[in-house]
Amino acid sequence: MNYRICIPAFVLAFAMIVPIAIFADAPNAARDADGCRACHQDLKGKLQAPVGPWKGSAHARDGRMCTSCHGGRADAADSRSAKDPKTNFIGKTDKRATTEFCGRDGCHANVVAYFRAGRHAGSVKKAGEPNCVSCHGSHHIERSSARIMTESRCVPCHTPAFAKGVFASLKDADQLTSPIEADIEFLKKKSADTKDLDGKMASLRDHRTRMLHTLTRESMSMARGLIENEQAILKDVVRTKIAIVKRLDLIYQIIMIFCMCLILGFGVYTFRVYRRKAE
Ligand code: HEC
Ligand code: HEC
Numbered sequence: 001m002n003y004r005i006c007i008p009a010f011v012l013a014f015a016m017i018v019p020i021a022i023f024a025d026a027p028n029a030a031r032d033a034d035g036c037r038a039c040h041q042d043l044k045g046k047l048q049a050p051v052g053p054w055k056g057s058a059h060a061r062d063g064r065m066c067t068s069c070h071g072g073r074a075d076a077a078d079s080r081s082a083k084d085p086k087t088n089f090i091g092k093t094d095k096r097a098t099t100e101f102c103g104r105d106g107c108h109a110n111v112v113a114y115f116r117a118g119r120h121a122g123s124v125k126k127a128g129e130p131n132c133v134s135c136h137g138s139h140h141i142e143r144s145s146a147r148i149m150t151e152s153r154c155v156p157c158h159t160p161a162f163a164k165g166v167f168a169s170l171k172d173a174d175q176l177t178s179p180i181e182a183d184i185e186f187l188k189k190k191s192a193d194t195k196d197l198d199g200k201m202a203s204l205r206d207h208r209t210r211m212l213h214t215l216t217r218e219s220m221s222m223a224r225g226l227i228e229n230e231q232a233i234l235k236d237v238v239r240t241k242i243a244i245v246k247r248l249d250l251i252y253q254i255i256m257i258f259c260m261c262l263i264l265g266f267g268v269y270t271f272r273v274y275r276r277k278a279e
């Protein structure tokens, strides 16, 4: 057989079959993975409300579906079998159990451990506040920053002066880390290798996460000490890298200017030769 024809024919046939196979399966696959949303987006009020905010959240972007938090069976046709108790379904959570809800199946294990080491964990167990949802929300959860911590969240239980004091020390720690974050962003834009920095930055962020979630005087001053030491070392490494990048930039600019002069000179020279010949 002539395999010069046979191989392209085989490749062509394969190229046609693969998309057909994928598209034929797609609608079912999507419904199986997303049955909760398919039904809830056609409901009303509180039952429909979570769908939109979830769609725009960090969880949705990361492929976390309704079942990631609530459990249940996403491929079930009716509400009852979707919420079969055997599938670990948890509906509207009891506020006092929010810590366990957000930590189910090993999610956010580090943050949950930090939170449990603090005093608010006990307050949540007793009074239901201040829990993960009171600061982060439930469906429209975005990448957080210190901005979600406002005094209004604290004054039901603490004095405004106490809250202000806590925010001041958090902000203080932020001011140590944020310039370094900006410098690392700068290096990334310049396509410099930042792998070694990323690990160290992650460690700094982890101290901040601990500070924010354990939130006791002792844990805050301990984290502050670690941040201070580690940022001093990191700052030196980052500065050296930036100096190298800037020097390379300068060399590049000089070479560019030199090349441009060369091209211009060559242009002027050819023009003159050409004119002389014409005369
Ligand atoms: C065919 C429609 C349908 C499907 C599929 C469905 N639900 Fe529901 N869901 C409902 C209706 C109707 C209610 C309100 C009545 C009730 O509690 O059964 C409800 C209630 C809820 C509640 C509130 C329960 C509470 O305790 O107040 C949650 C949370 C929920 N659904 C999540 C899910 C999740 C997660 C899935 C997928 C595993 C899912 N639903 C699949 C129709 C559906
Ligand atoms: C990040 C975890 C998470 C995801 C993902 C999630 N939920 Fe929820 N959901 C919660 C929490 C926490 C609560 C209870 C807190 C509250 O009332 O806001 C809740 C409450 C609900 C309720 C009860 C609302 C009420 O006020 O009675 C419904 C209905 C619901 N979710 C449906 C869904 C559907 C449908 C999806 C997928 C589109 C979804 N949830 C995805 C965490 C989640």
Ligand code: HEC
Residues within 6 Å of the ligand: 099, 102, 103, 108, 111, 112, 115, 130, 131, 132, 133, 134, 135, 136, 144, 145, 146, 147, 148, 149, 205, 208, 209, 212, 213
């Ligand atoms: C008092 C408010 C508050 C409470 C309560 C709270 N958080 Fe946070 N959380 C924050 C803030 C503020 C940040 C932003 C941290 C930063 O800027 O580095 C954050 C960050 C996070 C992050 C991102 C951490 C990272 O590695 O970047 C996760 C995940 C998280 N919280 C989960 C939780 C969980 C789970 C709970 C409940 C056990 C919880 N949070 C309770 C305020 C809170």
Ligand code: HEC
Residues within 6 Å of the ligand: 119, 120, 123, 127, 129, 130, 149, 150, 151, 153, 154, 155, 156, 157, 158, 163, 166, 167, 215, 216, 217, 218
């Ligand atoms: C629902 C009530 C409640 C809310 C809301 C609340 N807290 Fe607390 N907080 C407590 C309780 C209870 C304790 C434990 C007090 C104790 O053990 O003496 C505590 C302890 C603390 C501590 C530890 C103090 C120490 O001695 O180490 C800090 C810091 C703190 N809260 C900060 C905050 C901040 C900041 C907010 C707002 C983002 C906030 N709290 C919101 C109830 C609350």
